[in-house]
Amino acid sequence: MIHIGLIHYLIVSSILFCLGIFGVITRKNAIMVLMGIELILNSANINFVAFARYGNFGNSGQLTALFVIILAAAEAAIAMAIVLNIYKMFSTINVDEIDTLKD
Amino acid sequence: MTVYDIIFYLFALITVGSAFFVVTLRNILHSAFFLLFALFGIAGLYVLLSADFIAVVQLVVYVGGILVVLIFGVMLTNKITHVQIKSGTLQIIPAAIGTLVLGFALIKIFLTTNWKTVQLSAESSSVQGLGILLVNQYSVVFELLGILLLIALIGAASMARR
Amino acid sequence: MTESVLIKIALVTLFLPLIGFIVTLLFGKRIKWLYWFENSILIITFLLAFVLAYFKLAYFTDQTIISEFQWINLGNVPILKTFTIELGIMLDNITVLMIFVVTLVSLVVHLFSVDYMKGDKRYNRYFAYLGIFTFSMLGIVLTDNLLMIYIFWELVGISSYLLIGFWYEKKTASNAAKKAFLVNRIGDIGMFLGILILFTTYNTFSFDKIFYQVSIGNLPFGTELGLTIAGILLFCGAIGKSAQFPLHVWLPDAMEGPTPVSALIHAATMVAAGVYFMIRIFPILSGDALLVIATIGAISAFIPATIAVTQNDIKKVLAYSTISQLGYMIMAIGVGAYTFAFFHLITHAFFKAALFLGSGSVIHSMHHEQDMRKMGGLRKKMPLTYVTFLIASLALSGIPLTSGFLSKDGILAGTFAFGSLTGNWWFAASGFLVAFLTAFYMFRAIILTFHGKPKNKEKYEHAKESSFLMAMPLVVLSLLSLFFWYSLNPFNPEGGKLLSSWVKPPEISVPQNARYDFMKTETEKVNEANLTEEITYSPAYTNALRTAHYPTLFTSASLALLGILFAFLIYQWKFIDPDELANKFKPAYKLSFNKWYFDEIYYATFVAGTLALSRAIAFFDNKFVDGIVNGSAFVTVKLSAFTGKFDSIVVDGFVNMTAYLSGLTGLFFRRFQTGKVQSYLMFVIFSIIILLYIFK
Numbered sequence: 001m002i003h004i005g006l007i008h009y010l011i012v013s014s015i016l017f018c019l020g021i022f023g024v025i026t027r028k029n030a031i032m033v034l035m036g037i038e039l040i041l042n043s044a045n046i047n048f049v050a051f052a053r054y055g056n057f058g059n060s061g062q063l064t065a066l067f068v069i070i071l072a073a074a075e076a077a078i079a080m081a082i083v084l085n086i087y088k089m090f091s092t093i094n095v096d097e098i099d100t101l102k103d
Numbered sequence: 104m105t106v107y108d109i110i111f112y113l114f115a116l117i118t119v120g121s122a123f124f125v126v127t128l129r130n131i132l133h134s135a136f137f138l139l140f141a142l143f144g145i146a147g148l149y150v151l152l153s154a155d156f157i158a159v160v161q162l163v164v165y166v167g168g169i170l171v172v173l174i175f176g177v178m179l180t181n182k183i184t185h186v187q188i189k190s191g192t193l194q195i196i197p198a199a200i201g202t203l204v205l206g207f208a209l210i211k212i213f214l215t216t217n218w219k220t221v222q223l224s225a226e227s228s229s230v231q232g233l234g235i236l237l238v239n240q241y242s243v244v245f246e247l248l249g250i251l252l253l254i255a256l257i258g259a260a261s262m263a264r265r
Numbered sequence: 266m267t268e269s270v271l272i273k274i275a276l277v278t279l280f281l282p283l284i285g286f287i288v289t290l291l292f293g294k295r296i297k298w299l300y301w302f303e304n305s306i307l308i309i310t311f312l313l314a315f316v317l318a319y320f321k322l323a324y325f326t327d328q329t330i331i332s333e334f335q336w337i338n339l340g341n342v343p344i345l346k347t348f349t350i351e352l353g354i355m356l357d358n359i360t361v362l363m364i365f366v367v368t369l370v371s372l373v374v375h376l377f378s379v380d381y382m383k384g385d386k387r388y389n390r391y392f393a394y395l396g397i398f399t400f401s402m403l404g405i406v407l408t409d410n411l412l413m414i415y416i417f418w419e420l421v422g423i424s425s426y427l428l429i430g431f432w433y434e435k436k437t438a439s440n441a442a443k444k445a446f447l448v449n450r451i452g453d454i455g456m457f458l459g460i461l462i463l464f465t466t467y468n469t470f471s472f473d474k475i476f477y478q479v480s481i482g483n484l485p486f487g488t489e490l491g492l493t494i495a496g497i498l499l500f501c502g503a504i505g506k507s508a509q510f511p512l513h514v515w516l517p518d519a520m521e522g523p524t525p526v527s528a529l530i531h532a533a534t535m536v537a538a539g540v541y542f543m544i545r546i547f548p549i550l551s552g553d554a555l556l557v558i559a560t561i562g563a564i565s566a567f568i569p570a571t572i573a574v575t576q577n578d579i580k581k582v583l584a585y586s587t588i589s590q591l592g593y594m595i596m597a598i599g600v601g602a603y604t605f606a607f608f609h610l611i612t613h614a615f616f617k618a619a620l621f622l623g624s625g626s627v628i629h630s631m632h633h634e635q636d637m638r639k640m641g642g643l644r645k646k647m648p649l650t651y652v653t654f655l656i657a658s659l660a661l662s663g664i665p666l667t668s669g670f671l672s673k674d675g676i677l678a679g680t681f682a683f684g685s686l687t688g689n690w691w692f693a694a695s696g697f698l699v700a701f702l703t704a705f706y707m708f709r710a711i712i713l714t715f716h717g718k719p720k721n722k723e724k725y726e727h728a729k730e731s732s733f734l735m736a737m738p739l740v741v742l743s744l745l746s747l748f749f750w751y752s753l754n755p756f757n758p759e760g761g762k763l764l765s766s767w768v769k770p771p772e773i774s775v776p777q778n779a780r781y782d783f784m785k786t787e788t789e790k791v792n793e794a795n796l797t798e799e800i801t802y803s804p805a806y807t808n809a810l811r812t813a814h815y816p817t818l819f820t821s822a823s824l825a826l827l828g829i830l831f832a833f834l835i836y837q838w839k840f841i842d843p844d845e846l847a848n849k850f851k852p853a854y855k856l857s858f859n860k861w862y863f864d865e866i867y868y869a870t871f872v873a874g875t876l877a878l879s880r881a882i883a884f885f886d887n888k889f890v891d892g893i894v895n896g897s898a899f900v901t902v903k904l905s906a907f908t909g910k911f912d913s914i915v916v917d918g919f920v921n922m923t924a925y926l927s928g929l930t931g932l933f934f935r936r937f938q939t940g941k942v943q944s945y946l947m948f949v950i951f952s953i954i955i956l957l958y959i960f961k
Contacts, residue, residue, distance in 0.1 A: 004111045006220050009148065010213040012115045016122055016141075018206035021950060023126030025198040025943050031131060031176050033943075035138050038169065039122055042145050045157075053152040054220040059232045062154050063241060066233070069157075069164050070248050074255035076169040080176045081262040087180050095943060194947065201950040208957050 009050035016043035030083045030093040034076065041072050111151055118144030131177050135170065142166050156230045271321060272332045275354055278313045278364065279403045281306050282371075286396035293389025300379065303392040307372045307399065314368040318361040322767055330356040331409055331473065351471060355409030358767045359607060363406040363541060366611055367534050370618050371399045373738035374529040377622050380734045381525055381629055391431060395529070398424035402534050406541065410470035411460045414542065418456070418502065421535050422449050428530060429522040441518035448515040452505020459498030462491070476548045480774035489551055489779040496554030499546055500561075507539025507591045510565040514863050516588055520580040524625030527580060532587050532621050533614040540594040540610050547603055548771050551779040559599020559683075563695040566592030568861055570702040574709070575847075575858040578635050579624045582710050586661065587617060589699060593676055600692055601784055601802070602679025603770045608758065609672035612660065612751065616669055619657035619742035626650045626735055627714060630728040634721070637710060642719040646728045649736050651715045653743035658711055660746040662704035662825045668746050670822070671758040673700065677817040682809035686783050700821050704828030712836040756818060770802065783809075 016039055023036030045065045052061025087093050121141035128134045142165045149158035237245050285306035293299050321330075333353030341347060375395060382391055401424055404417030423446075430442030464470060466485040467478045485491035503509065508516035519531050530536070543550070543558065550558070566589050573585035590613050597606035627643060627650060628635055644651045660669030677696050684690040719725035730736070754760030777785050783806035834840045847854040856862070 003105075004108050006218055007213060008111065008115070009152070011210055012118060012148070014206055014209040014213060015119050016145075017209070018202040019119070019122045019126050021205070021946075022198055022202040025202075025946055025950070026195055027126070029131060031173060031180070032126075032134060034173060034176075035125055035134060038138065038165075038173075039125065039141065042142065042165075045161075046145060046148060049149055049152045049154045049157055052154070054218075056219075056221045059229055059236050062157050062229060062233060063236055065154070065157050066160060067244065067248060069160055070252065073164055073168055074252055076172050077255050077259040078262075080172050081259040083176055084179065084263050085265065093180050095941065194944070197947060201947060201954065204954050205950055208954060212957075 006050055006054040009046055013043040013046040013050070016040075016046070028094040030086065030095050033095060034079050034083075037079075038072065038076070041068055044068065107151070111148070114144045114147035114151065116144075117141070118148065132174070135174050135177065138173070139166055139170055142170065153229065155228055156233055268325070268328075268330045269332075271317060271325070271330055271356060272354065274313055274317050275356055275364075275407055278310055278317060278368070279354070279400065279407055281310045281313075282396045282399040282403065286393050286400060289389055289393035289396060293393055297389070299389050300392040303389075303396050304375050304379065306396070307368070307375045310399070311368040311372045314361075314364045317356075318365040321356055321361040322358060322762075325356075326358070326766060328357075333409065333471070346468065348468075350412060351410065351469070352413055353409045353471070354407045355472070356407075359541075359544060360406055362607075362611065362763075362767070364403060366614050367399070367402050367406060370533040370614055370742075371395065371402075371529060373741055374525045374618070374622070377528075377625065377735050377738045378523070378525040380732050381625055382523060387431070391428075391523070394424055394427050394431070395526075398428065398530060398535070402538065405538050409472055411463065411472070411475075412470040414545070415453075415457065415460055418453065418506065418538070418542075421506075421538060422446065422453070425449075425519070425530050425535055428526040429519045431522055431526070435521065437518075438521040441515075441521040445515040445519050448512050449505040452501045452503070452512055455498045455501025456503075456505075459495050459501070462495045462498065466491075472545060476772075476774045479549050479776075480772075482776060484776070489553075489776060492549060492775065492779065493551045493553045496546070496550045497557055500543065500550075500554065500558055503539030503543050503595070504561065505539070506542075507536050507595065508565075508588050509539070509561050509592060509595055510568060511863075513565060513569065513588045514867065517581050517584045517860070520578075520584050524580065524621060524628055527584070528618045528621030528625065531584065532617040536587060536591055537594075537610050537614060540591060540598070540606060543595065543598045544603065544607055544610075547598065548774040550598075551775045552781045552784075553779070555599050555601065555781065557599075559596050559692055562592045562594070562596030562599050563692050564592070565589070566596055566699045567695050570699045570706070571857050572860050573706040574702060575854060577638055579627070579637050579640075579710060579714060580621075580635055582637075582706060583617070583620055583624060586703065586706065589703065590617065590661070593673070593696070593699070596692055596696065597676040597679055600680050600683035601781060601806075602676055602683075604764055604768045605672060605675030605679050605758070607768055608751070608764060609676055611763075612668035612672045612746070615742050616657040616660040616667075616746040619653055619739060619746060620661065622735075622738055622742065623650050623654035623657065626731045626739065627654075629735070630731060631721075631724050632727065634724060637713040639721045639724070640714045640719075641717040642715070642725060643728060644715040646725070647715075647730045649730055650739060653739040654715070655711060656743040657746050658707040662707050662829065663700055663821055664704075664825055664829075665822055666748050666755050668748055668751055671748055671751055671755070674814075674818050674821055675758045675764075677821050678810055678813040681813035681817050682806060685809050685813065686806060687781070697820060697824055701824040701828045704825040705832050708829045708832035709836055712832060716837055757814075 020036045020039030020043060023039060024033050027033055027036065045068050048061045048065040048068070051057065052059065052065075055061070083093055090097065118141050121137045121139075121144060124137040125134050125141060128137065142161065146158040146161040146166075149155070149161060285303045289299050289303045331353060332355075333351045335349055336352045337348075337350040339348040375392065378391065378395070382388055385391060398421065401417045401420035405414055405421060408414050408417065426442050426446045429445055430439045433439045433442070460470070462485050463475055467475050467483070469475060479492065485495050505512050516531060516536065520527055522531075569585040569588040569592070573582050573589065576582045576585065590609070594606045594609050594613070597603075597609065626647065627640065630643075630647060631640060634640065656667070660667035663670045663673040677693065677700070680693040680696045684693045731739075748755040750761075751763050752758055752761035759765050773780060773784055783803045785803060835843050835846070859865070
C-alpha cells in the first residue's frame with residue numbers, strides 16, 4: 001500500500017467533480033443544480049489546497065481556495081435571488097420547464 | 104497503514120459517499136443534509152492537508168452560511184407555495200455515461216502525469232503565513248472581494264425584493 | 266530625483282485628467298460643485314508638469330528618458346516574424362516643454378470657463394470634456410511610439426468633436442463638429458497608411474528603433490522613395506489635424522464651439538499636435554518629403570492670411586490667422602528650421618490663446634455678439650481686455666519686444682537661409698508677405714473692436730470688464746507673450762536657454778543622398794584630442810542663418826509696422842474708405858471674402874462630381890449596356906428554351922434534393938436546440954471527452 005500522497009487527493013477531487021457535473025445535468029430543481037455547482041467548486045478547492053501542500057507554491061494555493069469560498073458565498077446569494085425571481089416569473093423552479101432560450 | 108491513511112480514507116469515504124447521495128436522492132431536504140456531510144468531509148481533508156484555516160472557513164462559510172441559504176431557498180419555494188418537495192431527474196443514462204467516461208479520463212490523466220512534489224517537513228499552522236500574504240501581496244484582491252461581497256449582498260437583496 | 270521618479274511623475278500627470286474626466290462625467294449631473302474637482306485636478310497636473318519640466322531641464326538636460334513595457338506578444342506571426350507591441354513614454358526636452366505649455370493653457374482655459382460658461386445646462390459635462398481633451402493631448406506629447414500617438418490622435422479628435430458640437434442644439438454647431446471629424450479622417454487615413462508602412466518594414470512602432478533602422482540604411486521598399494512616401498503619408502495626419510491646405514476648411518467652422526474651447530483646442534494645443542508630430546518624426550523626413558511639407562506650409566500660411574483680411578466675425582479672423590501661423594510652423598519644418606518651428610509653436614500657443622480668450626471676454630460682455638462691425642469703442646469699457654489683446658496682437662504681428670517677434674524672425678531667417686543656399690526664394694517671399702498681412706488684419710480687428718465709436722449703443726451700454734477669473738488668464742497669457750521669458754536679448758532668439766541649450770536639432774537618420782544638401786552630416790573636430798562630433802547642419806547653413814538674421818529682422822519688423830500703419834490709415838483715420846477699396850479690387854475682395862470658394866469648390870467637385878459621375882454611368886447604362894442587353898435577349902430566348910428543358914429535369918432534381926437534405930439535417934440538428942441549459946451542458950461534456958480523446 002503506497003503512502004497517501006497528492007494523487008489520492010486528486011482522485012477524490014475528480015470523483016467529486018464528476019458527481020457535481022452529474023448533479024447539475026440531471027436534477028430538475030434549480031436548487032439541486034446549485035448544490036451540484038457547490039460540489040464542483042469544492043472539488044477545485046481540494047485541488048488548490050493539495051497542490052499548495054505538495055507543490056512548491058507557498059501559501060498561494062490556500063489563499064486561492066479561500067477566495068473561491070468567498071466567491072461561492074456571493075454566488076449562492078445571487079443564485080438564490082435569481083431562483084426566487086424565476087419562481088415569480090414562471091411559477092416553477094424546475095429548470096427543464098424553463099426553455100425560453102429556445103426561441 | 105498509518106493513522107493518517109485511515110483518517111484520510113474515512114474522510115474521503117464520507118465526502119464521496121455523501122456527494123453521491125446529494126446528487127441521487129429525490130428529496131431536496133435530504134440532499135441538503137448530505138451536502139452538509141460532504142462539506143464536512145472536505146473540511147476534514149483540508150485539515151489533513153495542514154490547511155487548518157481553510158478548514159475552519161469551510162465550516163463557517165459553507166456549512167454555516169451557504170448551506171443555510173440553500174435550505175432557506177428550498178423552504179421558500181417549496182413549503183410556502185406547496186410545490187412538491189421531491190425533485191425529478193432527467194437524462195440520467197447519457198449523463199451517467201458521460202460523467203463516468205469524463206471521470207475515468209481525468210483520473211487517467213492524473214495518474215499518468217509526472218507530478219513534481221515537494222514534501223514539506225514542518226507541518227505548522229498556516230494562519231500566520233496566510234494573513235501576511237492577504238494584507239501584502241494580495242491586498243488589492245482582498246479589497247476587491249470585499250467590494251464584490253457588498254455588491255452581491257445589495258444585488259441579491261434588490262433582486263429578491265422586486 | 267532619478268529617471269524612474271520622473272517617469273512616475275509623468276504617468277501621474279498623464280492620468281490625473283482622465284480621472285477628472287471620469288468622475289466629473291459620471292457624477293456631474295447630481296453634484297453641482299464638481300467642476301471645482303476638475304479644476305483642482307488641473308491645478309495639480311500643472312504643478313506636476315512644472316516640477317517635471319524643471320527637474321528634466323535642470324538635471325537631465327541632454328538625456329532622453331524612455332520607459333517601455335511589452336503590451337502584446339503574439340509570438341511568431343507569418344510575414345512579420347515575432348510580433349510584439351510595446352507601449353511606453355519618452356521624456357526629452359521637447360516633451361517636457363510641450364507638457365508645460367499644454368497644462369498651463371489648459372489650466373487657464375479651465376479657470377476662464379468657470380465664469381464664461383456659467384449658467385449652461387451641461388456645465389459639468391463641459392469640464393469633463395476639457396479633462397478628456399487634456400488627457401489625450403498629454404498622451405500625444407508623452408508617447409514614444411507611433412501606435413500610441415495614433416490612439417491619442419483619435420482621442421483628441423473625438424474630444425474636439427464633442428467640444429465643437431457642445432451646443433448641439435444649434436444645427437450649425439453639430440454640422441461643424443461632423444465636418445471637423447470627417448475632414449480629419451481623410452488626413453488620418455494617410456497617417457495610418459504611413460504608420461503601417463513603417464510597421465511592416467521595421468516590425469516596431471517605437472520612434473527610436475525606427476530611427477535607428479533608417480540610419481543603418483534599412484528603408485521601406487528598399488528605396489529612398491519609400492521613405493519619402495512614408496513621410497508624406499504621415500504628414501497627411503498633420504495636414505488634417507493642423508488644418509493645413511487643402512484640409513483647412515474645418516477649422517473656421519469649428520469656431521461654433523464655446524470660445525474657451527477654441528482657445529485651448531483650435532488655437533493653442535490640438536492643432537499644434539500636427540506640428541509636434543512632424544517635429545517628432547523629423548529625423549526620418551527625407552529632402553523630397555520636406556520640400557512637399559514646406560510647399561503645403563507656405564500655401565497654408567498665405568491663403569488664410571488673405572482670407573482673414575476681409576472677415577467680419579472676430580473668431581473667424583482668429584481662426585484663419587491660426588491656420589496661417591500653423592502654416593508658418595509647417596513651412597519652418599519643411600525648410601529645416603526645426604528649432605524655430607518648435608519655438609513658434611510655444612510662443613504661438615500663448616499669444617493665440619490670449620487672443621481667443623480676449624475675444625471670448627469681448628463676446629461674453631457683448632452678449633454673444635461676434636460681428637466686429639457691431640462692436641467698437643470697447644477700449645474704455647474693458648481696458649484690461651484691451652491691453653492684453655493688444656500685447657498678444659503685437660506678438661502675433663511680430664513687433665519687437667514680443668515673443669512672437671523672436672520666433673517669427675527665426676522662421677523667416679530659416680526660409681531666407683534656405684533661399685540663399687538652394688536658390689528657392691518662394692518660401693521666404695511668402696513668409697514676408699504673410700507677416701505684412703498678419704499685422705494688417707490683426708490691427709483691423711483691434712480697431713474695429715476696441716477703437717472708434719460704438720456701433721450698437723444698447724449692447725455697448727451693457728458691456729463691462731470681465732470678472733477676476735476671466736481677466737487673470739488674459740494677464741498670465743499676455744505676460745507670457747513678452748520676450749524676456751525666452752531670451753534676454755529681444756533681438757536674438759538664441760539669447761535664452763530655450764534655444765541655446767534645451768532644444769537642439771536631432772540627429773538625422775535619412776541616408777545622406779536623400780537629404781537637403783546643407784543637412785548632410787559632417788564630422789567636425791572639437792578639440793585637439795581628435796574627438797569629433799556629428800553636426801546636423803553644415804557650416805554653410807549656420808553661416809547663411811547668421812547672415813540672414815539682420816536683414817530678416819529689419820524687413821519683417823518694418824513690414825509688420827507697415828501693415829499696422831495701413832490698418833490705422835484705413836480703419837482709424839479713414840484716409841482710405843474700405844468700401845471704396847473693396848469696390849476697386851472687387852474680384853480680389855470677393856475671392857477673399859468668400860474664403861477662396863473652398864467650400865464651394867469642394868461641393869462642386871466632390872459632391873457634384875459624384876452626382877455627375879453617376880449621371881454619366883446612367884447614360885452609359887441606358888445606351889450601351891441596354892443595347893447589348895437587347896441584342897443578347899434574342900439569343901437568350903432561344904437558349905432558354907433549351908435550358909428550360911434541362912432545368913426542369915436535372916437542375917430541379919438537384920435543387921429539390923438539396924432542399925430535402927437540408928430539411929433532413931435541420932430536423933436532426935433542431936433536436937439539439939432544446940433551450941434547456943442542462944442539455945447544452947451535456948453537449949459540452951461530450952465535446953470535452955472527444956477533445957480529450959483527440960489530443961490525448
